[in-house]
Structure formats: C-alpha cells, structure tokens
Amino acid sequence: MSRALFLAVRAACADALALLLPVACAGCDEPDTALCEACILALEPRPTHWTLEVPGGTVALWSALAFEGTPARVVRAIKEDGRTGLARALAPALEVALARAGAHGARLVPVPTARASYRRRGFRVPDLLIRRAGRRPHRLLTYTRRTGDQRGLDRESRRRNVAGSLRGSPDAAGRRVVVVDDVVTTGATLAEAVRALRAAGADVVAAVTVAATPRHPGRTR
C-alpha cells in the first residue's frame, strides 16, 4: 500500500476517532487510534478468485482479503459495533477486487440486507462499502421471502435456505452488473443473487467480496 494511500485512510479513520472517543484500534486494540499503521498495512489487498457454481452456469468470484486476523476484526467492528468510519479502510481492497473482476462500467449490485439486520445496524454493509469506494450501489435485488440465519448451516443447507429467496428488478434487464457483498462464506447467497439477476435479464460479469472465509467455495471443492 502506498504512503499516500495510507495517509488518506488514516485521515478518514481520524474522522471516526473524533466522534467515538475513547477508541481503540479495530485490529489490535491499541488505544487512541481507530486503526493503527500495522493494521492498515494488514488490509493490503491480496486478490484471489474462484469459479462459483450457480443454477444453470458459473460466475467468477473475486475477493481481496482473507476473512481472518485483522481484516476479520475490522469487518466485525463495522458490522457488529457500528464503526462505519472503518469502511473507508476497506475501500482499497474492494477497488482492487472490482478491477480484477473487470467491473469497469458495470453497475454494482449489493446483496440486499435483511430487514432485521438493517433495523439492528441502521445501515447496509455492502452499500456502505461500495459508497466508501467512491461508487454507487444499484439496488436491483429484493428478498421474496424471509430466510433463516445462515450461521451454523452446512453448505447444502445454506443453498436450500436461500434458493429462490431473491428477485431481480426489471431494471436489471440488459445491464452489465457485478454483485457485491462484504464477506463470502460458502457462496450460497452470492449464487442466489447471480441467479436472480440473470433471471431478470442482467449480464452478470462477476461476484466480488471484500473478504472470503476459509470455507469459501474454492477451497473445499
């Protein structure tokens, strides 16, 4: 990561610092900083990609960071502690993954946030990450039904849990789109998002996430 980028990220995080004193580094608990230099460096993108199977085809899946250590702690600080100022620190990772995925000119479609999660957090994580990367989220997906909590389910149960749960907007027809989420675990939700957008007539270029868990769809197949 360049020095200029580091300084820009630290300046952005200082805004969060001013609002949320006392604060500690989201990555390592060092006091009086939203994110220390070492933890910012640990967010340097290391893009990897897999082929995700979706009903009736496949799609390229790009992720910039492993969901472990510092990246996992920063993502959790955003999602669970509401430290939205940290999203700026993940923007370089999302930008790199989008570039590798060939997302230039494509509309970025966030995986929709379940109503209960939105009520709890007050913001939508994928939309926030897209905005902090200087892009606009295009909400072209909606839930057709409520889905159970994915945590604790195995791969097949996750796939069944989300199958048919999303619908693509008619506005998606004929559009080049990239599906964006914060973290991929088994890829079941992303696969459903891709299916729904393709069913609505979209040209889905790729799926992109900031981070991928060790259970991501490429490692266990």
Ligand SMILES: [Zn+2]
């Ligand atoms: Zn730190």
